[in-house]
Amino acid sequence: MKQVLQVEDMSVTFELHQSEVHAVREMNFSLAQGETLAVVGESGSGKSQAFLAIMGLLAKNGRAEGRAMMGDINLIGMEPKQLDKHRGKDIAMIFQDPMTSLNPTLKIKTQLSEVLVKHRGFEQSQAVKSATEMLERVGIPEPAKRANAYPHELSGGMRQRVMIAMALLCQPKILIADEPTTALDVTVQAQMLDLFKTLTEDFGTALVLITHDLGVVAGVADRMMVMYGGRAVEKGTTDDLFYDPRHPYTLGLLHSTPHIAKRAERLDPIQGLPPSLEHLPKGCSFNPRCAFAFDRCLVERPPLAPTGNGREKACHYEGPMAYGKVA
Amino acid sequence: MVGYVTRRVLSAIPIALIAVTACFFILRLAPGGPFDGERALPPTTLANLRAHYNLDLPLIQQYFIYVGRLLQGDFGPSMVYNDFTVAEMLWIGLPFTLMLGFSAFIIGTIVGLVAGALSAVNQNKWPDYMLVFLVMIGLVVPNFLMAAIMQLVFGVYLDWFPAGGWQAGSIPHLVLPITVLVLPHAGRTARLMRGSMIEVLGTNYVRTAKSKGLGQRLILARHAIKPALLPVVSYLGPGLSYLLTGSLVVEQVFALPGIGKYFISAALNRDYGLVLGTTILYMFIILAVNLLVDILYAWLDPKVRYS
Amino acid sequence: MAGITGKDALLTEYANRLETLDAPKGRSLTQDAVRRLVRNKAAVLSVFVVSFIILFAFIGPYLLPWTYDKIDWSNIRKGPDFDAGHFVGTDQNGRDMLARIMQGTQMSLIVAGVATLVSVIIGVIYGAVAGYFGGKVDAVMMRFVDIMYALPYILFVIILVVIFGRNPVLLFVGIGCLEWLTMARIVRGQTLSIKEREFVEAAKAGGAKPWTIIIRHIVPNLTGPVVIYATLTVPEIILTESFLSYLGLGVQEPQTSLGTLISFGSPVAETLPWMLIGPAVVLVSLLLCLTYIGDGLRDALDPKDR
Numbered sequence: 001m002k003q004v005l006q007v008e009d010m011s012v013t014f015e016l017h018q019s020e021v022h023a024v025r026e027m028n029f030s031l032a033q034g035e036t037l038a039v040v041g042e043s044g045s046g047k048s049q050a051f052l053a054i055m056g057l058l059a060k061n062g063r064a065e066g067r068a069m070m071g072d073i074n075l076i077g078m079e080p081k082q083l084d085k086h087r088g089k090d091i092a093m094i095f096q097d098p099m100t101s102l103n104p105t106l107k108i109k110t111q112l113s114e115v116l117v118k119h120r121g122f123e124q125s126q127a128v129k130s131a132t133e134m135l136e137r138v139g140i141p142e143p144a145k146r147a148n149a150y151p152h153e154l155s156g157g158m159r160q161r162v163m164i165a166m167a168l169l170c171q172p173k174i175l176i177a178d179e180p181t182t183a184l185d186v187t188v189q190a191q192m193l194d195l196f197k198t199l200t201e202d203f204g205t206a207l208v209l210i211t212h213d214l215g216v217v218a219g220v221a222d223r224m225m226v227m228y229g230g231r232a233v234e235k236g237t238t239d240d241l242f243y244d245p246r247h248p249y250t251l252g253l254l255h256s257t258p259h260i261a262k263r264a265e266r267l268d269p270i271q272g273l274p275p276s277l278e279h280l281p282k283g284c285s286f287n288p289r290c291a292f293a294f295d296r297c298l299v300e301r302p303p304l305a306p307t308g309n310g311r312e313k314a315c316h317y318e319g320p321m322a323y324g325k326v327a
Numbered sequence: 328m329v330g331y332v333t334r335r336v337l338s339a340i341p342i343a344l345i346a347v348t349a350c351f352f353i354l355r356l357a358p359g360g361p362f363d364g365e366r367a368l369p370p371t372t373l374a375n376l377r378a379h380y381n382l383d384l385p386l387i388q389q390y391f392i393y394v395g396r397l398l399q400g401d402f403g404p405s406m407v408y409n410d411f412t413v414a415e416m417l418w419i420g421l422p423f424t425l426m427l428g429f430s431a432f433i434i435g436t437i438v439g440l441v442a443g444a445l446s447a448v449n450q451n452k453w454p455d456y457m458l459v460f461l462v463m464i465g466l467v468v469p470n471f472l473m474a475a476i477m478q479l480v481f482g483v484y485l486d487w488f489p490a491g492g493w494q495a496g497s498i499p500h501l502v503l504p505i506t507v508l509v510l511p512h513a514g515r516t517a518r519l520m521r522g523s524m525i526e527v528l529g530t531n532y533v534r535t536a537k538s539k540g541l542g543q544r545l546i547l548a549r550h551a552i553k554p555a556l557l558p559v560v561s562y563l564g565p566g567l568s569y570l571l572t573g574s575l576v577v578e579q580v581f582a583l584p585g586i587g588k589y590f591i592s593a594a595l596n597r598d599y600g601l602v603l604g605t606t607i608l609y610m611f612i613i614l615a616v617n618l619l620v621d622i623l624y625a626w627l628d629p630k631v632r633y634s
Numbered sequence: 635m636a637g638i639t640g641k642d643a644l645l646t647e648y649a650n651r652l653e654t655l656d657a658p659k660g661r662s663l664t665q666d667a668v669r670r671l672v673r674n675k676a677a678v679l680s681v682f683v684v685s686f687i688i689l690f691a692f693i694g695p696y697l698l699p700w701t702y703d704k705i706d707w708s709n710i711r712k713g714p715d716f717d718a719g720h721f722v723g724t725d726q727n728g729r730d731m732l733a734r735i736m737q738g739t740q741m742s743l744i745v746a747g748v749a750t751l752v753s754v755i756i757g758v759i760y761g762a763v764a765g766y767f768g769g770k771v772d773a774v775m776m777r778f779v780d781i782m783y784a785l786p787y788i789l790f791v792i793i794l795v796v797i798f799g800r801n802p803v804l805l806f807v808g809i810g811c812l813e814w815l816t817m818a819r820i821v822r823g824q825t826l827s828i829k830e831r832e833f834v835e836a837a838k839a840g841g842a843k844p845w846t847i848i849i850r851h852i853v854p855n856l857t858g859p860v861v862i863y864a865t866l867t868v869p870e871i872i873l874t875e876s877f878l879s880y881l882g883l884g885v886q887e888p889q890t891s892l893g894t895l896i897s898f899g900s901p902v903a904e905t906l907p908w909m910l911i912g913p914a915v916v917l918v919s920l921l922l923c924l925t926y927i928g929d930g931l932r933d934a935l936d937p938k939d940r
């Protein structure tokens with residue numbers, strides 16, 4: 001399989017008034033053409049920041065290091081002008097909140113067509129025509145009429161469809177979707193996930209699905225990367241991680257997800273709070289909340305290491321993990 | 328959009344009427360009258376004068392006479408400057424005041440918008456610091472003090488511009504007064520523009536625009552300017568009102584032939600006709616500008632247009 | 635109604651946010667704001683300067699050999715003279731300038747205090763009533779505020795001066811009567827959110843009358859925003875007063891205010907500069923510091939802005 005994105009040793013740091021916060025550390029992963037990778041973690045785990053860094057969208061006080069190779073170009077540390085040749089064309093992003101991610105003062109068609117004018121050099125009228133077609137493709141009824149509307153005239157689900165249409169206009173190699181369904185109604189969520197699946201398959205686009213909701217991942221993702229405290233703690237195929245989690249945190253996540261945990265008859269949330277990135281615990285970041293932690297976990301941080309079968313995990317504990325012992 | 332404009336225009340009419348009514352009664356209910364001079368007038372003269380200006384009629388009747396005339400563009404007679412009607416007095420002073428006020432308004436708004444936007448884009452770099460400093464000066468030095476300082480420094484010591492007075496068509500005579508009026512207006516506009524631009528540049532939709540690879544120029548021109556203008560636009564109405572009142576003082580300091588001088592002496596002499604006329608005219612101008620501002624706002628913000 | 639310092643424009647957004655119930659809520663808002671304000675060095679310095687000016691105005695006169703209306707016939711139009719006790723000179727009538735500046739500052743501060751109080755009282759009651767009753771009452775009351783906003787403010791003040799004659803106390807009240815609009819909007823917004831809270835519901839269920847609820851339950855919870863907004867009203871009123879005094883409509887001789895002093899000082903600034911410099915410095919530093927405090931408070935309320 002051809003790799004479309006290869007991230008090596010990436011880290012993201014934010015400078016605060018007196019200190020530095022490492023939001024992402026030592027991140028490594030690759031993304032193959034057309035595959036769907038789910039990035040899972042609680043808020044503050046660094047999952048969004050990692051991909052904002054790749055898109056060059058970090059806040060002013062943020063800094064990214066390492067490499068994110070798309071073909072033979074490194075997206076990290078690229079000049080904004082150079083980066084603009086790829087953003088929106090080869091790599092696109094959809095954000096969490098469709099209500100605020102569209103410009104309220106511009107018509108839908110303006111916001112869509114400008115992408116084609118910029119990256120494909122289309123004429124305005126031609127761009128509007130393609131944009132309208134794309135709106136139809138993402139399941140917007142009466143696309144010609146909607147194209148002339150302003151964002152506030154559309155519902156949340158409709159706006160997210162517009163965002164998807166916008167991101168896919170140039171048929172990018174990579175689509176990053178940051179919590180794309182969190183702000184939507186449950187019924188709309190399922191439709192949206194379907195749409196993602198079909199469209200990315202049609203266009204051969206690789207999808208990165210950033211989410212805290214394992215229910216979203218289940219039917220869509222090929223592979224999963226679980227993040228905790230700014231690092232990846234477990235990687236593998238979705239099936240492997242769902243049926244045979246090897247990291248206590250992954251297990252905890254599974255048991256806190258209602259319709260997955262149903263098999264286990266009761267919901268079993270992870271105790272405690274996600275760590276503050278400024279004061280990560282010594283040793284393994286997860287140790288204060290981990291039911292399997294032992295003395296080694298308090299002093300030595302486990303590295304992310306292969307465990308065979310293409311899986312990786314960052315945990316010292318090797319014994320069996322039974323349900324109910326997570327907390 | 329047409330419907331919206333019509334609605335706004337229609338809703339401005341009762342406001343104007345209420346305002347006229349309020350002004351009329353407040354002024355008439357005030358103690359004292361225009362003929363309370365130092366030297367008491369003989370009772371018959373006084374009665375004649377009062378009859379001449381309809382002051383002997385019941386207040387309600389006076390009110391309807393006044394409004395009726397007003398609708399025909401007749402502001403009534405001035406009660407102190409006997410030989411003039413109010414309309415004539417206004418015609419003498421107002422064009423100059425409006426010229427002064429609107430020149431300052433246009434210059435100040437443009438300067439403020441550009442400066443504010445530049446300072447937002449260069450946040451926390453030297454153009455930004457300069458601007459913040461200038462804005463502070465514009466904000467805390469009252470215009471009468473600024474006028475005195477300008478007059479002294481540029482009019483007397485440096486002698487670059489005339490320190491006061493007016494010759495028809497002479498631009499140098501206008502430089503100092505307009506500068507005094509522009510400074511605070513530009514300062515406030517810039518401050519608002521800077522704040523809202525910074526806010527807009529941090530919004531999700533600007534992030535979306537960045538993620539589309541549009542490039543800074545296009546993002547600023549198409550995605551940021553319009554929403555950033557919104558709070559500034561809603562300040563323009565009050566801003567103009569403030570400018571026009573500021574010109575009262577500036578005209579006084581620089582001995583300019585605007586309406587300011589007449590208005591203040593008219594207020595002190597209880598020249599009802601002139602005070603009322605000036606206030607009403609100012610009010611109409613300000614209401615008209617507010618109307619334009621509302622329409623501009625609706626053009627900028629589609630949400631307003633349709634609600 | 636156009637404010638003089640433009641604070642209305644700055645706060646309108648905050649008022650809007652309160653109206654949409656978007657603002658941070660409750661007591662913690664005030665505590666938070668105070669904490670942030672204390673961290674703002676410019677604002678803290680300004681608080682000290684303002685305190686100093688207040689002491690200067692109210693205690694200062696007792697420390698001087700001259701009073702503000704005492705004429706020193708041997709020192710008319712004189713520059714600073716330490717031997718005669720005229721530390722910043724005398725005016726054309728031989729009155730001590732320092733004493734006059736102190737008296738003028740005092741007058742400006744008193745005007746500001748009284749007028750702010752009046753505007754707070756009107757604004758809080760008006761806003762709380764509009765917000766509490768809501769519906770049509772609210773719509774009509776707020777429409778009235780909108781109309782008032784559109785009117786030329788200073789012309790009204792001038793008319794008020796004409797009505798009240800030159801009585802300073804009435805003048806202060808008059809200015810206060812015109813300054814309550816934004817206060818009313820902010821209070822209304824806050825009231826809208828407070829009235830949904832449990833303790834108001836409880837009082838209602840207990841059969842308390844609307845007035846009792848407004849006075850006992852709503853007004854006490856408005857303290858934070860009201861105090862902050864009142865702080866921003868003070869420089870506005872100082873400016874209005876000095877503006878009126880400058881036009882000769884304000885405080886009357888032999889009493890004086892900063893605006894009056896500047897209006898007498900500026901025509902003779904070339905020959906008797908001390909008559910302008912003193913009052914100008916006090917007025918500008920007072921306004922500068924009050925603006926910094928106001929800005930600091932605003933930022934403290936709305937940290938997102940920076």
